[in-house]
Amino acid sequence: MADSQAPRRPPRLILLGRQGSGKGTQASRLSSIYGVPHISTGDAFRAAVKAGSELGRSVEGYMDRGELVPDDLVVAVIRDHLFGAAGPEGFILDGFPRTVAQAEALSEMAGSRGIDVVIDLEVPTEEVLRRLSARRVCANCGANYNLVDNPPKVAGVCDVCGGGPLVQRDDDTEDAIRRRLELYESETAPLVEWYRDRGLLVAVDAAGPPDEVTGRVVTALNAALN
Numbered sequence: 001m002a003d004s005q006a007p008r009r010p011p012r013l014i015l016l017g018r019q020g021s022g023k024g025t026q027a028s029r030l031s032s033i034y035g036v037p038h039i040s041t042g043d044a045f046r047a048a049v050k051a052g053s054e055l056g057r058s059v060e061g062y063m064d065r066g067e068l069v070p071d072d073l074v075v076a077v078i079r080d081h082l083f084g085a086a087g088p089e090g091f092i093l094d095g096f097p098r099t100v101a102q103a104e105a106l107s108e109m110a111g112s113r114g115i116d117v118v119i120d121l122e123v124p125t126e127e128v129l130r131r132l133s134a135r136r137v138c139a140n141c142g143a144n145y146n147l148v149d150n151p152p153k154v155a156g157v158c159d160v161c162g163g164g165p166l167v168q169r170d171d172d173t174e175d176a177i178r179r180r181l182e183l184y185e186s187e188t189a190p191l192v193e194w195y196r197d198r199g200l201l202v203a204v205d206a207a208g209p210p211d212e213v214t215g216r217v218v219t220a221l222n223a224a225l226n
């Protein structure tokens with residue numbers, strides 16, 4: 001990124017978009033480009049389930065059914081990660097907020113510094129379904145792949161940690177995917193208007209290869225941040 005385009009301070013970004021819109025992939029790239037941590041509530045919950053912690057035991061059933069974890073649990077995780085004493089100044093949120101109640105809690109936690117930009121990744125339904133069935137994650141480090149658009153360099157081996165195996169997520173079954181997409185429409189899609197009303201929303205066409213989408217997102221972000 002050219003210096004003239006660098007944001008003045010570590011940005012606070014939110015990525016909205018349905019399951020399969022590429023939030024995880026784009027958030028991890030934006031995290032390197034802008035030098036801010038990528039915070040995914042889904043990744044945090046999967047790590048807690050894997051570790052067998054109390055949080056993991058509380059959220060596992062909701063996740064397996066494709067249901068939303070209750071707002072108070074999710075907000076507590078974000079409060080700990082981002083708004084404790086050692087919280088980062090900037091961040092990129094992937095998968096949070098997912099309800100208006102979560103957005104209201106975030107707005108209160110973010111205080112007068114607020115949130116800088118909310119990017120809505122727009123992808124047609126057929127492409128979302130195709131991407132979800134081809135999605136794989138590294139069982140070792142959680143890196144995301146798509147067997148069609150974004151495969152690992154060596155089949156079955158994670159580019160990031162060199163391990164694996166690359167597996168389907170437990171909640172990428174047909175029933176859970178259908179439930180998650182329904183919940184997105186009823187609970188999360190209203191956030192697009194919520195953030196548009198607050199002058200924070202930037203919609204980006206997120207169909208097509210990941211590199212092209214990253215280019216469009218960075219152009220939109222730099223315009224909005226400067």
Ligand code: AMP
Pocket residue numbers: 019041042043045062063064066067068069070074094095096097098099102171180
């Ligand atoms: P994700 O990886 O973002 O698709 O999240 C996987 C699952 O974690 C979701 O289907 C929910 O069960 C749970 N989850 C993640 N983030 C949230 C959130 N902000 N609110 C409620 N549930 C969440």
